[in-house]
Amino acid sequence: MDKIVRKKNVWIVGASSGIGEALAKEMDRPEYRLILSARRAKELEKVASGLKTEAVCLPMDVLQFEGHAQLVEEIGSKWGDVDILIYVAGKGQRTAFMETGAKDFQLLMDINFNAFVSVVRQVVPGMISRKSGAVVAVNSIQGKIAIPSRTAYVASKHALLGFMNSLRLELHACGIHVLSVLPAYVRTEFSLRALKKAEEVCQGIDPNHLKGVTPQTVAKKTFRALRKGSLEIHPGRFSQVAGVYLHKILPYKIFYWILRKKFR
């Protein structure tokens, strides 16, 4: 008799556009059931309706921390445990430190870091008991390299990287794969939704993003990394990710001098 293989549940948080949408399309494979979350329910429906595999929409605002446990319970009762969690939700920043109030700081820390930790807290116990699973965080090259006018964003993404590195060591023995994806600039509308000064709100997409890789490239590389069990990847144009390697090999004083020249 043929063995019936259960579909793996892949929960993509931040699936309504950009990299999350591309990941949903990349993971549109018969072995997966996709659970798509973000705030814009209509956009999620649009993404789901273009997929061949089973895809369900579960709208959520990650800032509603008190709802996380209930959402995970709902997933569990309707479709079973989450096998792969992919957290893509994020908010950018284009404001100098003194223009970034405490509330703005909190908002970015909450979306980019605290909400992820809260979701992981709900999902990981099931993975530990099954001794399998994967936790993927879409971070940023700025999780390693700081640039100006990104104090809150850089802090949240550095926190995310540190959290993932520690979590990976803890969960290794439980057979759980922990993957950090650190893209350089990607051609999405991320910069339009970033925190910025009122007078800059109507400006178009940051030209750096237009010169970046496509979200499909990031999705393909992420999927490959998931399959290979990679720990960390840096999808992006070589000129934009080169900093990661320079940062590793150069003394900080020299690296800092290069950054100062670039951002003066």
Ligand SMILES: NC(=O)c1ccc[n+]([C@@H]2O[C@H](COP(=O)([O-])OP(=O)(O)OC[C@H]3O[C@@H](n4cnc5c(N)ncnc54)[C@H](OP(=O)(O)O)[C@@H]3O)[C@@H](O)[C@H]2O)c1
């Ligand atoms: N684009 C780049 O150049 C770039 C580079 C490096 C890293 N990244 C990272 O990639 C991730 C995705 O960005 P993107 O470029 O794909 O931009 P995007 O199209 O703006 O995607 C952001 C996603 O986050 C979701 N989101 C934002 N706030 C949310 C909230 N409160 N609750 C639930 N979902 C929320 C958005 O959905 P809703 O608005 O529908 O809620 C959307 O699906 C971010 O974490 C970003 O830091 C992007």
